[in-house]
Amino acid sequence: MDGLRNTRIEKVEVIPIRAPRKEAVRSGLNPGDPVSASEFGVVRIETAAGIEGLGEISITFPRLGHPLCRFASARIAPELIGEDALAAGRAPARADRLLEGVEGGCHPRAAIAMALLDAAGKCYSIPAWQLLGGRVRERIPPAWGIYQKAPEEMAEEAAWAVREGFSAIKLKVGRRLEDDVRAVRAAAQAAGDLSLRLDANGAWRSAEEALQAIHAFTEVARVEWVEQPVPRNPDLLRRVREGSPVPVMADESCRSLRDAFDLAAARADDVFNIYVAEAGGPREAAALFGFAGSLGIQCIPDLGHAFETFGPLRYAKDIAAAPVRIEGGYLWPPEGPGLGVELDWDVINEYRV
Numbered sequence: 155m156d157g158l159r160n161t162r163i164e165k166v167e168v169i170p171i172r173a174p175r176k177e178a179v180r181s182g183l184n185p186g187d188p189v190s191a192s193e194f195g196v197v198r199i200e201t202a203a204g205i206e207g208l209g210e211i212s213i214t215f216p217r218l219g220h221p222l223c224r225f226a227s228a229r230i231a232p233e234l235i236g237e238d239a240l241a242a243g244r245a246p247a248r249a250d251r252l253l254e255g256v257e258g259g260c261h262p263r264a265a266i267a268m269a270l271l272d273a274a275g276k277c278y279s280i281p282a283w284q285l286l287g288g289r290v291r292e293r294i295p296p297a298w299g300i301y302q303k304a305p306e307e308m309a310e311e312a313a314w315a316v317r318e319g320f321s322a323i324k325l326k327v328g329r330r331l332e333d334d335v336r337a338v339r340a341a342a343q344a345a346g347d348l349s350l351r352l353d354a355n356g357a358w359r360s361a362e363e364a365l366q367a368i369h370a371f372t373e374v375a376r377v378e379w380v381e382q383p384v385p386r387n388p389d390l391l392r393r394v395r396e397g398s399p400v401p402v403m404a405d406e407s408c409r410s411l412r413d414a415f416d417l418a419a420a421r422a423d424d425v426f427n428i429y430v431a432e433a434g435g436p437r438e439a440a441a442l443f444g445f446a447g448s449l450g451i452q453c454i455p456d457l458g459h460a461f462e463t464f465g466p467l468r469y470a471k472d473i474a475a476a477p478v479r480i481e482g483g484y485l486w487p488p489e490g491p492g493l494g495v496e497l498d499w500d501v502i503n504e505y506r507v
């Protein structure tokens with residue numbers, strides 16, 4: 155327990171990186187503006203005893219990653235110096251005050267919370283998941299996500315995902331309806347027994363437009379759910395849910411416990427898409443899971459759906475020295491202390507901007 159000798163935060167670095175993607179992101183959020191590299195940031199804290207804590211600022215839309223890195227470096231980092239890395243509630247609360255009203259502020263907030271959790275795990279020499287209550291499964295089945303492109307390319311990728319052993323396939327929809335239907339039909343034929351989840355990223359402007367699309371999709375594919383059919387508005391989402399033959403998932407509409415409460419109060423969705431970053435950190439994401447569970451929504455530990463944890467496979471190079479193991483249709487959480495991740499500094503220095 156050497157790490158416990160002095161847990162005072164002595165150093166906070168925010169490193170903006172530009173990570174080239176294997177394939178540009180094309181979705182209902184960015185028609186005509188594909189994202190070929192992610193503008194992210196790595197937050198690195200260090201305690202007086204030399205324990206490191208790592209977190210990431212990972213926001214793709216809107217493209218605010220680097221401005222948020224600059225804000226975190228100039229405004230938040232100095233405030234964290236001297237804080238106790240084991241006082242998990244205090245440093246994020248300081249960040250919250252500084253980030254009030256800042257667009258995308260949940261991302262640097264989450265990066266700090268991740269870094270503190272990582273450092274705490276390393277101080278106690280246990281994996282971060284032990285600090286969150288212990289793991290409920292040894293491995294998790296990831297889904298695979300397919301961006302908008304020609305229907306035959308989407309079908310080819312769906313067939314690849316089946317061969318690789320993924321448990322579910324998510325398609326980005328939200329283009330012209332006839333293009334979407336051709337893509338969904340082609341991917342469904344290639345997906346065999348796997349059902350499809352369809353993510354419009356809020357592209358449909360009205361409940362009527364969304365329902366027309368959803369009904370067309372269910373004629374050509376087995377649809378697990380439709381994700382964020384309309385923009386961020388609980389009443390609009392509820393109207394889609396009421397007319398939809400398949401479950402409706404909230405993603406962009408569900409960024410915080412408050413959002414989840416508003417969605418539940420409006421009976422606007424069947425499924426919550428929970429991100430560590432958008433929730434503001436790992437503990438906050440766990441709180442969202444707890445809330446969903448209290449509504450009777452299938453949840454950890456009995457979640458029967460594939461997880462969308464395919465991020466590391468999207469990049470030309472991994473910034474982790476030992477990549478997270480994803481194979482044979484499963485992802486294994488790292489076993490090392492904290493988050494169990496060490497940076498590959500050659501890649502970080504190459505991607506640093």
Ligand SMILES: [Mg+2]
Binds near residue numbers: 381
């Ligand atoms: Mg989504």
